[in-house]
Amino acid sequence: MIVRAEGASWFDASGRRYVDLGASHGVGNLGASAPDVVRAIQAQAGELLYLGSGYESPVRTEFLRKLLSLLPPSFGSVFLSNSGTEAVEAAIKIARSATRRPKIVAARRGFHGRTLGALSATWRRELREPFEPLVPEFAHVGFNEPEDLESEVDERTALLLIEPVQGEGGVHVASAEYLRAARTVTERVGALLGFDEVQTGIGRTGRLFAFQHAGVVPDLLTLAKSLAGGVPIGATVTTPEVESRFQGSHHSTFGGSPLACAAGIAALETVVRDRLAERAERLGQLALDRLRGIRSERIREVRGLGLLLGVELRERVAPILAALEERGFLAISAGSTVLRLIPPLVIPEEDWAAGLAAVEEAIVRG
Numbered sequence: 136m137i138v139r140a141e142g143a144s145w146f147d148a149s150g151r152r153y154v155d156l157g158a159s160h161g162v163g164n165l166g167a168s169a170p171d172v173v174r175a176i177q178a179q180a181g182e183l184l185y186l187g188s189g190y191e192s193p194v195r196t197e198f199l200r201k202l203l204s205l206l207p208p209s210f211g212s213v214f215l216s217n218s219g220t221e222a223v224e225a226a227i228k229i230a231r232s233a234t235r236r237p238k239i240v241a242a243r244r245g246f247h248g249r250t251l252g253a254l255s256a257t258w259r260r261e262l263r264e265p266f267e268p269l270v271p272e273f274a275h276v277g278f279n280e281p282e283d284l285e286s287e288v289d290e291r292t293a294l295l296l297i298e299p300v301q302g303e304g305g306v307h308v309a310s311a312e313y314l315r316a317a318r319t320v321t322e323r324v325g326a327l328l329g330f331d332e333v334q335t336g337i338g339r340t341g342r343l344f345a346f347q348h349a350g351v352v353p354d355l356l357t358l359a360k361s362l363a364g365g366v367p368i369g370a371t372v373t374t375p376e377v378e379s380r381f382q383g384s385h386h387s388t389f390g391g392s393p394l395a396c397a398a399g400i401a402a403l404e405t406v407v408r409d410r411l412a413e414r415a416e417r418l419g420q421l422a423l424d425r426l427r428g429i430r431s432e433r434i435r436e437v438r439g440l441g442l443l444l445g446v447e448l449r450e451r452v453a454p455i456l457a458a459l460e461e462r463g464f465l466a467i468s469a470g471s472t473v474l475r476l477i478p479p480l481v482i483p484e485e486d487w488a489a490g491l492a493a494v495e496e497a498i499v500r501g
Contacts, residue, residue: 140167164361215391219333219359220248230294244304306445341416341441
């Protein structure tokens with residue numbers, strides 16, 4: 136029972152403190168109740184709490200301007216919603232409408248959400264089977280296997296959807312070669328390339344957006360989680376050229392609310408001003424070096440990018456998570472055998488060092 140949080144510290148009903156190593160599921164890039172975000176919410180709530188999307192507002196206009204200013208100039212159109220899965224649903228609809236093609240290709244081990252369209256793009260069988268039949272015309276290819284792209288992405292494909300780093304799927308990092316191959320094959324057959332950066336965006340991987348590591352720019356980009364510092368938001372970003380080919384309609388009652396946009400402005404300003412992407416790169420590399428130095432047969436592999444890290448074990452991860460909680464650290468899994476570490480980008484260095492020491496102790500000593 137968590138009753139209060141501040142930065143990377145969470146407190147239960149008894150007052151015990153826990154350090155967030157991932158329990159915010161990637162929403163907390165700025166930590167809990169970031170001061171600038173709180174002030175922006177308070178000010179906006181007293182001025183304009185809700186406005187339908189048929190009307191313009193200064194706060195929405197400013198949020199869109201600020202978001203697009205951080206992205207490559209090819210982007211220019213944004214659909215705002217309330218979550219990552221909604222952002223993916225919009226991307227699927229935009230791609231099918233703009234290309235007049237039915238097929239969506241995603242990667243094995245990938246996770247894109249739990250609504251029917253996003254779930255159809257998601258790979259994990261245990262998530263899919265209870266709700267089948269899902270949306271037709273979805274196919275899956277090997278992650279980091281460029282040859283699979285050549286055989287599956289064809290003239291019927293509307294969208295190739297990839298996570299630059301698979302979070303839920305085990306923290307697997309896409310190679311630059313794979314992302315370049317994705318760009319090449321989609322351009323050749325006239326399909327759209329989409330990157331799902333719901334978890335990796337807004338500084339998490341050591342860049343503002345993970346695709347910047349490879350220098351491969353997609354046609355569609357999905358964002359959510361930490362985009363508004365803890366307030367629900369989703370964004371589907373595309374090019375004006377793709378938007379011009381979109382037919383039909385898509386809408387969200389609460390998408391792009393003044394409250395979410397005000398929080399989003401504050402969140403983006405904080406990430407840029409405090410150079411949190413650079414901090415994530417530095418702290419992430421320190422963590423990779425330390426975790427890879429742990430001497431234990433229980434570890435199969437350590438991988439990650441920035442402050443999105445995975446420790447794959449040769450056994451189930453649940454006992455490690457329990458041992459960490461006993462020590463005052465909250466982390467999460469990425470599948471049954473992977474410990475996922477996604478702390479706030481503002482985590483104090485002493486807390487991060489203590490968390491890594493706790494991970495080592497939990498693995499080595501149990």
